[in-house]
Structures are given as C-alpha cells and as structure tokens.
Amino acid sequence: MSRAIVLRDVSKKYDRGSYAVHRVSLAVEPGEFLVLLGPSGCGKSTVLRMIAGLEDVSEGELLLDGSYANDVPPRERDIAMVFQNFALYPSMTARDNIGFPLRLRDPGADHGLQVDATARMLAIEDLLDRFPSQLSGGERQRVAMGRAVSRRPSVFLLDEPLSSLDAKLRSHLRAEIARLTRELGVTTVYVTHDQSEAMSLGDRVAVLRDGVLQQVSPPRELYARPANVFVAAFIGTPRISLLDAVVHAPLDGRMTVELGHQSLALPEPLSVEHQLLRIQQGRRVVVGLRSEAVRIAPPSRARPGEAPLVGVVEHVEYQGHEVLVHLDTGSRRAGVADLEASRPRTAGPQRHASRQGGLRRMRQRVAARMSGGVPAACEAAHVPPAPERRTMVRSDLVLRTGPHGRVRTGAQVPLLVDLAQLYVFDHRGRRICPAPDDLPGLDQ
Numbered sequence: 001m002s003r004a005i006v007l008r009d010v011s012k013k014y015d016r017g018s019y020a021v022h023r024v025s026l027a028v029e030p031g032e033f034l035v036l037l038g039p040s041g042c043g044k045s046t047v048l049r050m051i052a053g054l055e056d057v058s059e060g061e062l063l064l065d066g067s068y069a070n071d072v073p074p075r076e077r078d079i080a081m082v083f084q085n086f087a088l089y090p091s092m093t094a095r096d097n098i099g100f101p102l103r104l105r106d107p108g109a110d111h112g113l114q115v116d117a118t119a120r121m122l123a124i125e126d127l128l129d130r131f132p133s134q135l136s137g138g139e140r141q142r143v144a145m146g147r148a149v150s151r152r153p154s155v156f157l158l159d160e161p162l163s164s165l166d167a168k169l170r171s172h173l174r175a176e177i178a179r180l181t182r183e184l185g186v187t188t189v190y191v192t193h194d195q196s197e198a199m200s201l202g203d204r205v206a207v208l209r210d211g212v213l214q215q216v217s218p219p220r221e222l223y224a225r226p227a228n229v230f231v232a233a234f235i236g237t238p239r240i241s242l243l244d245a246v247v248h249a250p251l252d253g254r255m256t257v258e259l260g261h262q263s264l265a266l267p268e269p270l271s272v273e274h275q276l277l278r279i280q281q282g283r284r285v286v287v288g289l290r291s292e293a294v295r296i297a298p299p300s301r302a303r304p305g306e307a308p309l310v311g312v313v314e315h316v317e318y319q320g321h322e323v324l325v326h327l328d329t330g331s332r333r334a335g336v337a338d339l340e341a342s343r344p345r346t347a348g349p350q351r352h353a354s355r356q357g358g359l360r361r362m363r364q365r366v367a368a369r370m371s372g373g374v375p376a377a378c379e380a381a382h383v384p385p386a387p388e389r390r391t392m393v394r395s396d397l398v399l400r401t402g403p404h405g406r407v408r409t410g411a412q413v414p415l416l417v418d419l420a421q422l423y424v425f426d427h428r429g430r431r432i433c434p435a436p437d438d439l440p441g442l443d444q
C-alpha cells in the first residue's frame, strides 16, 4: 500500500531562528516518486524530517492519506527513511540488520523468507552473513535500503542516500532505487542537491530555495519551462547562459534585445511570445540561452527564426561525445544569488585578479572586432592572442558542438541563435518568455 502526502502551507522555524522552510504546499500522489532539489541549506532535509515526524511542523498542516498527521508519532506513520550515512548496527550481520524492523514489529515470528526476498530484490543474497565493516560503501547502502523496505513501508524517504558514493556506483544504485520503488509501488520522497540525479529519478521535481518552494514539475517541464531564473540556472548541464539585456520595442522599427554591444533582432512577424515582450520596452531583463539554442554558423546559413551574433572562443571543453565551447560575446553575465556555491562549476576558465581592467579591455576588443562585420564564411577566423588574454579569461555563453567540431581558443566565430529557444526573465527573475502558463492570451 502507498500513501498520499499533502503539505499545506507548512513552515518550520527553529528556536530563535528564521524560517528554515516557509509556507511550502505540496501534494505527493500515492506511488509517486517526488524529488526535493535545492542548494545546501535550502530546507530539503527539514521537509523530509517533518514528513517522517522527526521534526515538529511549526505552522501549517501535514496530511497522510487525507488525515491530519502533524501530531502522529513517527512509529505510527508507517514511513521508512534512509540517510546519507548508512546507519547500520555494526554488531549485526546484514541479515540481522535487514530483519531488525521486522523483529521490532513482530518479535516471535520467523522473518527469514521476507529477508531473503528483500535481499534478492537488492541483489545482496551473498552478503547476508557479513558485518557492516566487511561491506563496501555501496553494499552497506544497499543493506540500509533493504532494512528500510523489508517491512514494506507505505512511504519511503531518502535523504541524499548516494552522496557519499563514487560516481559510477551512484549511477548504478540510482537505477536500482528507481526499479525498486517502481516494483514496490511505494510513495517516495528523495532529497538531493544534484540536479542530474533529480531529473533522472523523479516523476516530478520540487525545487526549493531558501526554504521557499520555487516550482514543482515533471523533469521535462522543469527544463523547458522554468518558472524563474533560479530554476533555469539550477537545472541543466552545462548551465544556461544568463545575460543582462534590454528590450527595445520602437513603434516604427524592429524589436530587438540588446546584449551589451550586440543585439538580437526578433524575427517578424513577431510570435505571440515575443509580442508579449513589448511591455518590457527599455527595461533591464535577463536573457537565458541554453547551449543547444546557439550554433556556430555564418548569417548566410541562418534558418528562419535565427539571429546572428559574434563571439570569441575563450575555452574549449572536450567531453568525448561532444565539445562545449565557451565564448565571450561582450555581454554581461547576470548573477543568480544562492547558486554559485551550490553546484560545482564545469571545468572552466580560471579567473584572475586584474578583472575590472581586463573586462573593460575585453569588451572594447570584442566591440572593435564586431565593427568589422561578421565573417561571411563559417571557418573561424583565428585571432592571435592579445597580451591580456593570458592574464584573464571570460566567457558569457556556452554552446555545444559535435565531437568533431574544430574551434580554436582565441578565434572569432559567427553564431546563430534560435530565437524560438530564447528565455527572458523580468527584473524580479520571473520567466516572461516563453509566457508564464497563467497569463491570458493576447486575444482574450
């Protein structure tokens, strides 16, 4: 049996502190796999611990299968939890660890068959007679999961269960967790700060920032229609390029989005999405471009809906199956608070001290190059490295090419931006292009 979990305006305030979780409303369907995702300290574990009954709910309501459950003791919630740090009893074998919750519930009975069935499900039959000290990290975590699922709980809560394991084992166990929870049909809430883990596991992903829920959506929707600039930046690898921009919408001319020294002319006739940008005339906005929205090609090869830009290759990251190209287009990168410490940067350029002066010189250089026009041919014109290039590297845009794409650091390249994939966020960070779902159409 699996259960429905509902949080209604749930908040948590620790003693004398500010809100660790603030007015979170969330409904988890029976059998659903929901991932709580967010940077360190955003309140993910606190939400999980309130569902488990390990923390009191300060304000709001927790409902389990529609019944008010704020005051239900943890033991009566029929919920199993797995933490990051295994938490096995060191003096018990794997068999005894897995059987422990069954013995607690029903001390006199023989639980051998249930323990064997659980061990089979997790492929740990051969490890049952070993003690935790005789198991690897991955094996210990599998035993911990076995202990959690052996009594067939109705809710399974997992708090970063894979974060202490190496990457290969993590991806292997991730697949096992997905299979196991599907087989058991148990409602699962899984906490992680790893967006790729969240996207690959969750039926839906709930993104938290600073205790506040930002968006709850299936992974595809989260990627394609992020509610705000924080979600857009948190989801996706490489991270979306975010640039400070200004919308120009003259009554008698072409609508453009100005990015520093360059502009993107919006294709005419304007799409409904782009028409809605008119009201931003003259305002500062943030433009988001994912790596697949930009390609290296001259204007002569533009498809309908593509607009040209020019960039200087700052850094090339070979990934085997693809190449990530970091470019400087002379735009200003928009910063998103809370993000920088929360995700490892992609291996990228080093930043150095004389940043301000270098930045100014780089802008001037890109502007000077652009005044010479966009190269007609696709071949990247090689620009000899200027002296300051060795002391400072800066990129504001990342695109991906196939593994055979040949671009050289320092080259100036023509770019085409697919404007159907343009994201625009207003000054408060809310997505305004594509238009938010709750916005009435222009003809309404």
Ligand SMILES: Nc1ncnc2c1ncn2[C@@H]1O[C@H](COP(=O)(O)OP(=O)(O)OP(=O)(O)O)[C@@H](O)[C@H]1O
Residues within 6 Å of the ligand: 014, 015, 017, 020, 038, 039, 040, 041, 042, 043, 044, 045, 046, 047, 193
């Ligand atoms: N027992 C406690 N007393 C006071 N403050 C706490 C307590 N537990 C957590 N907090 C604070 O509440 C906030 C949320 O913590 P929580 O552990 O829920 O975050 P998290 O998103 O799970 O972080 P991480 O990914 O680092 O585990 C943090 O600011 C934390 O310092």
